[in-house]
Amino acid sequence: MLKTDGLRCWAQIDTDAIAHNVKEIQKLVGDTKVMGIVKANAYGHGALACTKALQKAGVDYFGVACLQEAIELREGNIKDPILILGYTPPTCFEILDQLDLHQSILSYDYAKKMNEWALENHTKLKGHVKLDTGMNRTGFLYQDGAKEKEELLDTWNMPGLQIDGIFSHFPVSDDLEKDSADFTRHQMDLFDEAIEEIKKAGYHPGLRHIQNSYGILNYQDRGYDYCRPGLLYMGVTSDDSVPVLSNPDFIPILSLKAKVSMVKTIPQGATVSYGRHFKAKKPTKIASLTIGYADGLPRICSNQDLKVLIRGHLVPIVGNICMDQCMADISGFDDIKEGDIVTLIGEDQGTTVTLDTITRLAHTINNETLTSITSRVERFDLAALNDQEKDI
């Protein structure tokens, strides 16, 4: 059990639920293995805690956005292969080598730089080749009318590179409209074609992976070696209102909590918070809460009737959300008092507010809501706390 006495604003991460979610993913992808994407501090959940929970669930490959995140995992004693999905400056190639990291090979030019560095330093740099089948962010172009086939094959021929995989990425796997579905399937066709070309030239393509979370939910796996979920093992998707073709039983792993710092009754006509946008129509009971936009509660959710849970009651946030605090109208609930726990995301006494509630009012996607929870918010790994208890 988490001791919440001294806490102001915190996130509870149910790392046990990760194992459940990985199982659900595994049901969808069959023999394809899971590469756990733990970039951006595992979307704010805590990279190391999530990586360890994923390891327990059988995940043996990890993806991060950048070198700094890979270093954090290695310093946390994660010895499994780690793929850096984004750009690493050539001045840092030495660290890739020292920490035995896999770098995404982002272009032909980039491959040449990696190769050159490796040869100069009498080593090999490991990597997965990124294929750009339509995202047009990074990768070797491999689209109709623009296929860097010669460049790809030449890259496989570079003696300074150890190419352990090839991958691509979906921009519209969340959209079931025919246009988007055709586009996504065509991306897989292009991916398959490139792999065939590589094989035909006598090279080994290595580990093949393309599916992100929506790819896993909406597309039949083509027997690739890995899939790359981030959100799904966290038990959520980007947007609850977007229809998907499979609906597994995922458990959201994050709850966001704060405290009631004060309760007072304000007279009719009084206003609440900066800007005075909420005006009491009658004597109104107000609770001040210990969370604000500097914790990651988006200010844009102000004055939009955002509901939070206190003692199982759904109560609206009123007035502007401040940097470190906000206020709720708790009229009619006499049991609410100073020190009570406030649930902004998660369950309380049988009632749940979903992550999507904040996301919808903030006009964004759950990915951004999660990664916007700031470092001031303490993260607690519930499974680790329970383990500690067992040890006592």
Ligand SMILES: *Cc1c(COP(=O)(O)O)cnc(C)c1O
């Ligand atoms: C972030 C990312 C993923 C994971 O995306 P989700 O939608 O969270 O599953 C997979 N692949 C790449 C290349 C990414 O950048």
